Amino acid sequence: MTYISPRFLLFACASLLFLTACDSSDGNDDPVPLNVLTAVDVEADPAVNIDPNSGRPVGNGLYTLFDLDTGSIVLSSSETNLAVREQDSVSTAWDIGFQSTTIIFNGGTSGPGQGTAQLLTEPFSAVTEAPETGYVADGANTSCPAVQTPGGTFPGAPFAICTGSDNGWYNYNPQINLVSPLAGRTIVLTTGEGNFAKVRILSYYQGNPNPPDASVPSRYYTFEYILQPDGTRSFESTTAD
Amino acid sequence: MLLPYSMWLRLSVGLLILALFVPEVQGQASVEPARSDTTIREVEMAPVVVTATRSVKSLEDVAVPTTVVTAATMRQQGAIRLSEVLAALPGLQLFDDHGTGLQVQGFSPDYTLILIDGEPVVGRTAGTLSLDRLAVHGVERVEIVRGPSSSLYGSEALAGVVNLITAAPREEVSGLVDMRAGSFETTDLSATLEGGSSWGGVRLFVNRYASGGYDLAPEDFGQTAPSFVDHTADLRANATVTDRLRLRLGARLAVEDYDGNYATPNRADGGEIRFDDVGQRTDWSLHPEAELRLSDRFRLTGILYGAGYQTKTRHRRQTDGVTTYADDFDQRLLKAETQVDALWSAQHLTTFGGGLQEETLGGDRYDGPTGSPAATQGWAFVQHEWLPSRRVEVSASARLDAHTDYATRLSPKLAVLVRPTERIRLRASIGSGFKAPAFRQLYLSFTNAAAGYSVFGTTRVAEGLSRLEAEGQIDEIFFAPSNLEPIRAEQSVAYNVGGTVDATSWLSVSANAFLNDVTDLIETQPIARKTNGQSVFGYFNLARIYTRGLEAEATARPFEALGLDLASQLELSVGYQFLQARDRAVVDALNEGTVFGRDTNGRDYRLDLSDYGGLFGRSPHSATAQLTYTDAPRDLVVSVRSRWRSRYGYRDLDGNQVANRDDEFVPAYALFDATVTKGVPVPGRLDADLQLGVDNLFDLTRGVLVSSLPGRRLYAALRFSL
Numbered sequence: 001m002t003y004i005s006p007r008f009l010l011f012a013c014a015s016l017l018f019l020t021a022c023d024s025s026d027g028n029d030d031p032v033p034l035n036v037l038t039a040v041d042v043e044a045d046p047a048v049n050i051d052p053n054s055g056r057p058v059g060n061g062l063y064t065l066f067d068l069d070t071g072s073i074v075l076s077s078s079e080t081n082l083a084v085r086e087q088d089s090v091s092t093a094w095d096i097g098f099q100s101t102t103i104i105f106n107g108g109t110s111g112p113g114q115g116t117a118q119l120l121t122e123p124f125s126a127v128t129e130a131p132e133t134g135y136v137a138d139g140a141n142t143s144c145p146a147v148q149t150p151g152g153t154f155p156g157a158p159f160a161i162c163t164g165s166d167n168g169w170y171n172y173n174p175q176i177n178l179v180s181p182l183a184g185r186t187i188v189l190t191t192g193e194g195n196f197a198k199v200r201i202l203s204y205y206q207g208n209p210n211p212p213d214a215s216v217p218s219r220y221y222t223f224e225y226i227l228q229p230d231g232t233r234s235f236e237s238t239t240a241d
Numbered sequence: 242m243l244l245p246y247s248m249w250l251r252l253s254v255g256l257l258i259l260a261l262f263v264p265e266v267q268g269q270a271s272v273e274p275a276r277s278d279t280t281i282r283e284v285e286m287a288p289v290v291v292t293a294t295r296s297v298k299s300l301e302d303v304a305v306p307t308t309v310v311t312a313a314t315m316r317q318q319g320a321i322r323l324s325e326v327l328a329a330l331p332g333l334q335l336f337d338d339h340g341t342g343l344q345v346q347g348f349s350p351d352y353t354l355i356l357i358d359g360e361p362v363v364g365r366t367a368g369t370l371s372l373d374r375l376a377v378h379g380v381e382r383v384e385i386v387r388g389p390s391s392s393l394y395g396s397e398a399l400a401g402v403v404n405l406i407t408a409a410p411r412e413e414v415s416g417l418v419d420m421r422a423g424s425f426e427t428t429d430l431s432a433t434l435e436g437g438s439s440w441g442g443v444r445l446f447v448n449r450y451a452s453g454g455y456d457l458a459p460e461d462f463g464q465t466a467p468s469f470v471d472h473t474a475d476l477r478a479n480a481t482v483t484d485r486l487r488l489r490l491g492a493r494l495a496v497e498d499y500d501g502n503y504a505t506p507n508r509a510d511g512g513e514i515r516f517d518d519v520g521q522r523t524d525w526s527l528h529p530e531a532e533l534r535l536s537d538r539f540r541l542t543g544i545l546y547g548a549g550y551q552t553k554t555r556h557r558r559q560t561d562g563v564t565t566y567a568d569d570f571d572q573r574l575l576k577a578e579t580q581v582d583a584l585w586s587a588q589h590l591t592t593f594g595g596g597l598q599e600e601t602l603g604g605d606r607y608d609g610p611t612g613s614p615a616a617t618q619g620w621a622f623v624q625h626e627w628l629p630s631r632r633v634e635v636s637a638s639a640r641l642d643a644h645t646d647y648a649t650r651l652s653p654k655l656a657v658l659v660r661p662t663e664r665i666r667l668r669a670s671i672g673s674g675f676k677a678p679a680f681r682q683l684y685l686s687f688t689n690a691a692a693g694y695s696v697f698g699t700t701r702v703a704e705g706l707s708r709l710e711a712e713g714q715i716d717e718i719f720f721a722p723s724n725l726e727p728i729r730a731e732q733s734v735a736y737n738v739g740g741t742v743d744a745t746s747w748l749s750v751s752a753n754a755f756l757n758d759v760t761d762l763i764e765t766q767p768i769a770r771k772t773n774g775q776s777v778f779g780y781f782n783l784a785r786i787y788t789r790g791l792e793a794e795a796t797a798r799p800f801e802a803l804g805l806d807l808a809s810q811l812e813l814s815v816g817y818q819f820l821q822a823r824d825r826a827v828v829d830a831l832n833e834g835t836v837f838g839r840d841t842n843g844r845d846y847r848l849d850l851s852d853y854g855g856l857f858g859r860s861p862h863s864a865t866a867q868l869t870y871t872d873a874p875r876d877l878v879v880s881v882r883s884r885w886r887s888r889y890g891y892r893d894l895d896g897n898q899v900a901n902r903d904d905e906f907v908p909a910y911a912l913f914d915a916t917v918t919k920g921v922p923v924p925g926r927l928d929a930d931l932q933l934g935v936d937n938l939f940d941l942t943r944g945v946l947v948s949s950l951p952g953r954r955l956y957a958a959l960r961f962s963l
Contacts, residue, residue: 121835123845171896180896183845184837202843210841211894211904215506 031237037071038224041206044098045077046219059219063104065094068197068227092192096199098221101170101179103161106192108137113192117160119168120186124200124224127186130233135190136160161187169201178214179204197227198235291359292384292404294624294636295393295592296582304636304656304668306387306737306753306792312408315377317869317880319916319934319958321421321429321450323355323405324372326383329882329914331816331865332792333385336858337949340371346387346755347788347822347859348400352676354390356404358491360528361397363574364550368679374495374524376473378419378431379446381408387792388737388755389674392638392654395620399674399733400757407477407491410435410442416963423934423956426453426468441480441488448473454501455951457944462515465948467501484534491528496521502559516565520554538584542594546576571603571613572680588628595621607684614684614700618644634658642675646683646700648729650675667740668753675730682728682763682780694775696765699728702779706769709777718769722779729782733759739792747801752793759786786856790820809872815865822859827899839895840902854890854900860909862887876920876930885911891946907946913938923961932958 045059065075065088075088077099088094092113097104107115116135120127137160144162157163165172169187170179181201188198202208206220230240288311293303300309310326320326324341327333334344342350351368354361355375362370377383383405390398414436421429428451435444454468473495480488498521504513526548533541549572556566578596585591596619603613624638639653654672661667678699685698686705697705703722709715739753762784767776796814800807828850830836836848855861863886870879887909890900900906916934923929933956940953 121837123837123847125845166898171893171898173893173898176892178894180894181839182837182896183839184835184847200845210843 031239033237034226034228034235036224036226038202038222039066039071040208040222041220042066042073042098042223043077044219044221045100046206046217048078059100061099063089063097063099065089065097065106067093068095068191068225069193069229095191095197096189098219100219101168101172101204102157102159102163103169103187104138105160105189107190108160109139110137111192114190114194115192117187117189119161120188121184122186123184124186124198127188127198128234128236130188130196130198130228130235132233135188160189170204176214178212179218180212191227195227195229195231196233196235197225199223199225288382290382290384291406292356292386292390292402294626295359295580296590301666301741302634302658304634304658305390305670306668306739306755308385308387310383310385312377312381315380315383317878317916317918318882318914319880319918319932319936319956320377322373323375323377323383323403326377327372327385327403328884329865329867330385331794332387332818332863334860334863334886335372335949336369337947338369339367340369341373341949342369343372343403344858345385345401346757347790347820347856348757349858351679352397352400352674354394354397354402356394356402357493357526358407358489358528359404360491360526360544360546360576361394361548361574362524362526363548363572364522364524364552365679366552374471374497374522375405376431376446376448376450376475377405378448379407379433379444379475379477380405382406387753388670389652389654389672389733389735389757391652391674392640392672393622393624395640395642395652396675396677396730399676399731399759407475408444409479410437410444410477412437412439412442418961419958420960421932421956421958424954425455425951427451427954427956429958437479439481441478443478444476446473446475446477448475457942457948457951461504462513463503464501465945466951467499467518469497469499471495471497486534487532489528489530489532491526491530493524493526495524497523515559517557517559518554519557520552523549523551525549540582542580542582544576544578544580544596546578547574549573568606569604570606571601573601575599590626591623592626593621593623595619602680602684606687607680614680616645616683618642632660642730644677646728647678648727650730650732664743665740669738671734671736673732673734674757675732677730678728678763678780693771693773694778695771696778699725699780702768706777709769709771714771714773715777716770716772716774720768722768725779728763728780729761731759731761731763731782733757745802747798748795749797750793750795752791754789754791756789757787759788762786785825786823787825788820788822788859790818792816792818808874809870812867812869812871814867817864818862820855820859820861820863822856823853824856827853836897836899837895838897838899838901841904848897848899848901852899852901854888854906857890857892857900860886860889878918879916880918881913881915883911883913885909907943910941910943910947912936912941912950926963928962930960932956932960934958 043064045062047059049058060077060080062077064073064077067074074094075085079085090112092106094106095115104110105115105117106113116137118134139158141158141160144158144167162168169185170181172179186198186200191197201221201223203222205213205216205218207216208222209216226235228235228238230238288300288309289297290300290303290307290309291297293305293307300307308330315326318329324335327343328335336342336344336350343353345353349368350370351365355370364370383403386402388401390402394402417433419431431446431448433444433446435442437443450471452469454464454466457465476492478490482488501518502516503518504515507514528546530544535541552570554568555564557564576596576598578594580592580594583591598618601613601615607614620640620642622640624636627635636656639651641651643649652673652675656670659667681698683698683700685696686701688695706722735757737753737755741749741751743749761782763780764783765778766781768779769777771777794814794816798810798812800811831848831850831853834847837845838848839845865884868881888906890905891907892905893899894905895902914936915938916932918930918932921929921931936954937952942950942952
């Protein structure tokens with residue numbers, strides 16, 4: 001592969017500018033690089049109570065809905081007012097939702113939007129372009145190996161990203177009671193508005209402890225993502241403003 | 242008598258029936274195979290072993306990898322418990338999991354059978370039979386056979402067999418008192434009294450072993466190892482009734498009381514709740530045996546064996562003394578076995594036999610609606626040893642095991658020994674090993690009240706599931722228990738190839754390569770979903786692993802090499818093991834490229850086979866070195882030992898269930914032990930010797946990661962013999 005140094009490019013550009021005009025900033029269609037954004041400690045129905053007998057966390061049983069465009073929470077799992085929840089969850093403003101280890105997308109059985117998703121067995125940085133096909137909406141995934149038994153495979157809850165340890169984005173280790181994101185897994189999704197995005201879960205524990213630590217409060221997602229707002233599948237650059 | 246009389250009676254009748262199958266035979270040839278002069282000379286030099294073939298044989302004539310540790314060696318090394326004896330040997334690792342277990346050829350402790358005089362010690366916790374339970378006073382030698390011996394011993398003899406052979410009581414009346422004290426308030430007191438005459442003898446051994454325990458995490462409440470007091474009484478007797486009939490009796494009782502404590506986080510106030518953890522373990526066995534020489538060619542051995550293991554565990558909250566956890570466990574084994582040794586000619590020896598065994602389990606986790614689980618097992622085995630020439634020995638054996646609660650199985654084995662020259666012995670064997678499903682896998686009936694899931698052993702699953710269904714607790718059954726195949730024992734096919742070269746009179750080198758291909762490992766899988774969203778789990782034959790590697794050892798006597806003819810002697814031995822213990826599903830996934838790791842900087846990277854640290858707790862490399870200096874005129878022995886192991890995985894932090902990043906490994910470490918033993922002059926008929934020792938000289942610890950490493954331990958011991 002031929003290596004072209006940035007200095008050479010600059011020189012080439014300068015030469016062109018001298019001759020005509022190096023059109024890099026005037027036009028609106030020129031691609032700009034997309035940056036990796038990080039969402040920190042997005043609550044996903046964290047414990048509001050502890051079962052006194054088992055010590056297991058008990059949440060509200062509600063989702064947090066997150067908007068990738070604005071990088072903010074549309075509706076928190078701590079919001080228990082049903083009227084508010086009703087209003088927000090039927091909008092297309094949110095893109096991705098979290099409750100405990102379950103992740104949902106704004107489409108199918110989860111919302112009114114065009115949200116679909118798939119899980120790629122590839123590192124986040126290696127996914128430079130969203131695949132053309134392979135997306136499913138929540139409720140439409142018939143291939144979740146929720147339960148693998150010697151008697152056969154029984155489809156589980158048909159979420160776009162399958163639930164259960166090692167079926168989707170995480171592994172649960174019962175010996176040390178630790179939920180750890182599977183390395184080399186990238187969620188590629190279409191947002192409520194139909195744009196492409198890719199997501200990598202970094203941590204399920206508050207403050208993203210490194211190494212992962214099960215004694216820290218759980219159900220807090222830290223994840224990084226790239227959203228392509230221009231409707232194309234590239235995760236490298238965008239022509240949108 | 243602890244055993245119900247009827248049970249003994251039933252087994253005795255079984256024994257009698259088996260005895261009837263013994264053919265009527267006559268013959269005048271000698272009992273031992275005729276051997277060349279050189280072989281006889283070797284027999285005199287080399288230790289004898291019984292474990293490999295269930296008959297007395299010179300170590301040098303055994304076709305499977307066998308190691309022997311003699312009483313003298315154990316004494317020189319200051320080893321008083323079996324764990325200390327085995328820790329010093331190349332290719333063996335101790336394995337901490339609910340006690341100190343043994344890892345042979347990369348297998349967990351539940352795959353190695355532990356015998357005393359050929360009969361199994363019972364009582365495992367989470368698969369581990371704690372080697373600290375077994376005192377080695379009065380043991381003449383410890384034999385270790387690597388590779389499967391299920392063709393002779395049945396279940397658990399998959400990775401290897403460790404057999405403690407007790408010494409026959411001496412004829413003259415004698416006594417022995419051992420006293421030892423050391424770090425961590427460890428004391429060991431024992432007394433042995435023995436005597437006899439030409440008709441037989443008796444030896445009684447009593448021991449008290451105690452420790453104050455230790456704490457490797459002083460910042461947290463609770464000791465890493467609890468304080469304990471362990472008492473053992475052991476009786477061995479034999480009698481020559483006629484010149485054809487010999488009787489032997491072994492009886493053993495060991496009781497250990499321990500007293501520990503621990504804390505759990507108190508989620509209500511962020512503090513902690515402290516508990517006492519007290520318990521008792523009782524372990525007994527009774528082993529009468531009769532050996533009848535039917536003729537010069539045929540020998541019949543009848544064995545009755547009873548053994549039991551009881552534990553009592555109590556956790557009490559310290560603030561109010563309320564018992565928060567109580568668990569009792571009671572295991573009993575009754576066994577009758579016969580063995581016939583038939584020496585057809587100088588070239589052919591057949592050993593065959595069979596037995597019956599009844600096992601009952603009691604305790605909180607196993608008592609079902611129909612009472613305690615009980616299982617019956619019957620077996621038959623045959624072994625033929627053939628010496629086509631004085632350079633070749635072939636041994637073929639097979640055993641059939643039938644059990645009430647798992648599928649019948651046949652375990653064959655073939656072993657060959659070839660001596661191309663006097664100095665070289667080559668060994669090759671292929672054999673099958675198996676391990677019966679563990680008690681929980683057969684008999685557990687357990688619902689976690691807090692978490693809501695249920696687990697059923699294979700004999701309980703149908704009843705348990707229908708009960709839950711009747712109670713309306715089942716949402717969906719994934720498949721009916723009636724469609725399940727009977728569970729099979731976990732099984733292996735193993736290959737061992739190696740040899741020994743006596744390069745010179747002062748240098749001997751041996752090596753053994755092994756491959757254990759294991760299938761049908763038992764794991765839990767969900768079989769139904771409950772209405773509370775939790776699962777019902779059953780046990781299934783699923784996983785496949787392999788362990789493979791190389792064991793090598795060299796022993797040299799440098800003084801002899803230098804041509805020095807001294808009264809003192811120096812012996813140096815080094816050992817090395819290379820080991821790969823791998824899960825086949827993981828290997829497949831790594832080859833497919835679907836396994837990733839996440840490094841400490843959060844970068845994801847694809848793992849290949851070279852990133853795989855193998856099964857947890859297995860070091861790919863380990864080595865030992867031992868130096869023994871014996872100064873006979875001064876009655877002095879100095880022994881220095883070291884063992885090293887490379888790093889090994891112990892946890893997974895990046896969700897791939899594989900140890901791949903540095904913080905998932907226990908770092909490599911080396912340990913050094915030393916002992917000095919010196920005879921001390923005392924007046925009268927008494928003999929005395931004094932021993933000073935240090936274990937873990939450089940005070941290495943790995944915190945709670947290696948809970949059996951408390952740091953440097955000093956001790957002093959004094960022995961009087963009469």
